[in-house]
Amino acid sequence: MKKLRETMRFILDKLKRSGERFPLTLAMTFLLMIVTIVLVHLDYNSQQQDLYQKLALTLALGLPMTGAGKLLIERYKIDGIKKYGVHVSAVVLTLLYFLTIPEVMTPYFAMRYMALWAILFMAFLVVPYFYEREGLSRYILHLVGRFFLTVLYAGVIMGGVSMIIFSIDQLFGVHWWDEIYMDAFILIAGAFGVTYFLGSIPEMGSELPTEGFSKVFKGLFLYILLPILSVYTVILYAYFVKVLFNFKLPDGVIGNLVLWYALVSIITLFFVRDLRIEVPWLSKFFKIYIPLMSIPLVMLFISLFIRINGFGITMPRYFVVTLAVFSSVTAALMWLVKKDTAVISMILLITFIAIAFFGPLSGYSLTLTSQTHQLERLLIANEMLSSDGQLKPNAEISKESQSDISEKITFLIDAYAVDQIKVLPEGFSGDNAKQYLGFDLLYYWNRNQSVFERFNYFTKMQTELIALDGADYMLNVRQYDVLEKTLLTKGLSIEKNLEELTIKENDVTLLTVDLSSSAAAFYLDQNQPQIITSEDQSVKLKLVYTNIDGQITSDQAPTKVDDLKVEYYDVRILIDLIP
Structure with missing residues (x-):
C-alpha cells in the first residue's frame, strides 16, 4: 500500500x-x-x-x-x-x-x-x-x-x-x-x-550523470547493438572484397543496406559517447570503428552516383543522399572533435531536414528539375522537341522509347502540376497525350484522378434502430452482393445482380432500381432515404444507405447523379407490399 x-x-x-x-x-x-x-x-x-x-x-x-x-x-x-x-x-x-x-x-x-x-x-x-x-x-x-x-x-x-x-x-x-x-x-x-x-522534463540546470545511464539502454547499446554493428561491418567488407575481385560495381541493393547500417551506427555512437570514461574500451572502439565506416559510405555514394547519373534524382534517392551526407559529417565530427558533439549533430540534423523539405534545394524542387531534364533528353533523342522547346508528335518511335517517355511523363504529372513541367504545353494531360506526342501514354490509367476528387459517406450509427414504418421486409445488401430469385409472396419475387435490384410478379417486372444511381441520389439529397414505388402502387421501397464510396467525375462540386461514380455501397432496403 x-x-x-x-x-x-x-x-x-x-x-x-x-x-x-x-x-x-x-x-x-x-x-x-x-x-x-x-x-x-x-x-x-x-x-x-x-x-x-x-x-x-x-x-x-x-x-x-x-x-x-x-x-x-x-x-x-x-x-x-x-x-x-x-x-x-x-x-x-x-x-x-x-x-x-x-x-x-x-x-x-x-x-x-x-x-x-x-x-x-x-x-x-x-x-x-x-x-x-x-x-x-x-x-x-x-x-x-x-x-x-x-x-x-x-x-x-x-x-x-x-x-x-x-x-x-x-x-x-x-x-x-x-x-x-x-x-x-x-x-x-x-x-x-x-x-x-x-x-518529466528535468529542471533547467540539472545534470544527468553517466551513472544514471539506464541499465536497459546501456545493455542495448554496448552489448547488443555494438557487437551486431561490428559483425555487420565485417560482412560489408567481405562484400566489397567480392566486388573488387568480380570487377563489378555495387548494384542498387547496397544503398539500403549501408544507409541503415550508417544511421544505426550514428544513433548508437551518439548515445554511448558519454560513457567513454566509464567504459575504457569504448574510446578505442570509436578510434577504430568510425574510420572503418568510411569504406561502406564511399561505396554507398558510388552506388548513388550510378543510379542518379542513369535515372536522375527522385525524392527517395535525394533523401538517401541527404542521410548519407549527414551520417558522414556526423561520424567525422565524432572522430575529430574531442568535446561533446551532440548539440552540433542535432543542429546539423535540423539544418539537413530544413534544406531537404523547404526552399530551392529541397528534394521536391531538385526532383522536378532532374526528371524534367531527363524527359527533355529523351524527347530530343527521339526528335520530338523543337529548338524553341515545342513538342512535336512522333508516332514512329520505338515501343521502348514510347515506354521510357511515358514513364517519365507519368511520374512528373503524378507529382507536379503541368505548368511546373516546362517541356509540357499548357493543357497537356494523360488523357490527351496522343495529341501532343503522337501516341498514348503507356500504362496510364486515371492518373489525373487524385484522392481528393473522391467522395464518401459512412453513418456512425450502425447499431441504430430503423423504423420499419409498416414495411413487410428489410434487406441488407452490399454493392458486390448477388441475390438470386427469392419469393416474397406467391408469385412475387426479388433478385439483385451487381448493379440492379428487380421485383417481379409472375416474371413480369414491377420495379427496377439502379442501386448505384440511387446511392448517388442519396448522397446528393443530404443523406435522405430514397422512396421508390412501382407504377401499379403495389410495392414501395425505402432505401437507407449506410456506406457510400466513389469518385467525383465533374470538375466542380457535384450537383447531379451523373457527376458521381459510385464504386461501393451498403444499403438497408425496406420493402412494403401494398394490398
Whole structure:
C-alpha cells in the first residue's frame, strides 16, 4: 500500500509540475483535444471537416513551438516583457501557420508538415543545451525512457477505462455512443500523456550523470547493438572484397543496406559517447570503428552516383543522399572533435531536414528539375522537341522509347502540376497525350484522378434502430452482393445482380432500381432515404444507405447523379407490399 501511495504521489507531482511549468503548452493540448474530439464526431461529408482538420494541424504544431519557447526562457533566464514577447511570438507564429495550410492537402504537404513538426520538436530538445553545455545525448535518452514510461502508464489507464466502459455497457445496458473509446483515448493521451511527459522534463540546470545511464539502454547499446554493428561491418567488407575481385560495381541493393547500417551506427555512437570514461574500451572502439565506416559510405555514394547519373534524382534517392551526407559529417565530427558533439549533430540534423523539405534545394524542387531534364533528353533523342522547346508528335518511335517517355511523363504529372513541367504545353494531360506526342501514354490509367476528387459517406450509427414504418421486409445488401430469385409472396419475387435490384410478379417486372444511381441520389439529397414505388402502387421501397464510396467525375462540386461514380455501397432496403 505504501508503494502504491508513493507511485500515486509521484505521478501527481509530475502532473502538478507540468501545469506550473508549461501552462501555455497544456492550453494548446486541451484545445487540440477538443478540436480532435469534435473532428471524430463530425460526419464524413461535413463541410466543417476541413476547418477542424486545419485547426488540429495548427494546434499540434503549437505543442513543440510553445514548449521550446518556455525552455528558451528558462535557458537564458529571460524575464520581464521579453519573457511575454517569447510566449506571444510562439502563439502568433503558430496561428500564422493556419493561414498557410492549402485547401487541398497533398501528400507532399503532409511530408513538409511532418518535417516542420520534427524540426520544432528537435529544437525543443536542443534548447536546454544550446550552447556549450554538454550532456544532450543523456538528456534525450532520459526523455526517451520517460516517453516509454508515459506510454505504459497511459496504456494501463486506457485499458482500465475501456474495461469500465465495456462492463457498464454489458451489465447495465448503457448504450454508449460509437466514438466513446476514441474519445477516451484522446482524453487520456492529452490530459494525462502530454501532461505527465512534460512533468518529466528535468529542471533547467540539472545534470544527468553517466551513472544514471539506464541499465536497459546501456545493455542495448554496448552489448547488443555494438557487437551486431561490428559483425555487420565485417560482412560489408567481405562484400566489397567480392566486388573488387568480380570487377563489378555495387548494384542498387547496397544503398539500403549501408544507409541503415550508417544511421544505426550514428544513433548508437551518439548515445554511448558519454560513457567513454566509464567504459575504457569504448574510446578505442570509436578510434577504430568510425574510420572503418568510411569504406561502406564511399561505396554507398558510388552506388548513388550510378543510379542518379542513369535515372536522375527522385525524392527517395535525394533523401538517401541527404542521410548519407549527414551520417558522414556526423561520424567525422565524432572522430575529430574531442568535446561533446551532440548539440552540433542535432543542429546539423535540423539544418539537413530544413534544406531537404523547404526552399530551392529541397528534394521536391531538385526532383522536378532532374526528371524534367531527363524527359527533355529523351524527347530530343527521339526528335520530338523543337529548338524553341515545342513538342512535336512522333508516332514512329520505338515501343521502348514510347515506354521510357511515358514513364517519365507519368511520374512528373503524378507529382507536379503541368505548368511546373516546362517541356509540357499548357493543357497537356494523360488523357490527351496522343495529341501532343503522337501516341498514348503507356500504362496510364486515371492518373489525373487524385484522392481528393473522391467522395464518401459512412453513418456512425450502425447499431441504430430503423423504423420499419409498416414495411413487410428489410434487406441488407452490399454493392458486390448477388441475390438470386427469392419469393416474397406467391408469385412475387426479388433478385439483385451487381448493379440492379428487380421485383417481379409472375416474371413480369414491377420495379427496377439502379442501386448505384440511387446511392448517388442519396448522397446528393443530404443523406435522405430514397422512396421508390412501382407504377401499379403495389410495392414501395425505402432505401437507407449506410456506406457510400466513389469518385467525383465533374470538375466542380457535384450537383447531379451523373457527376458521381459510385464504386461501393451498403444499403438497408425496406420493402412494403401494398394490398
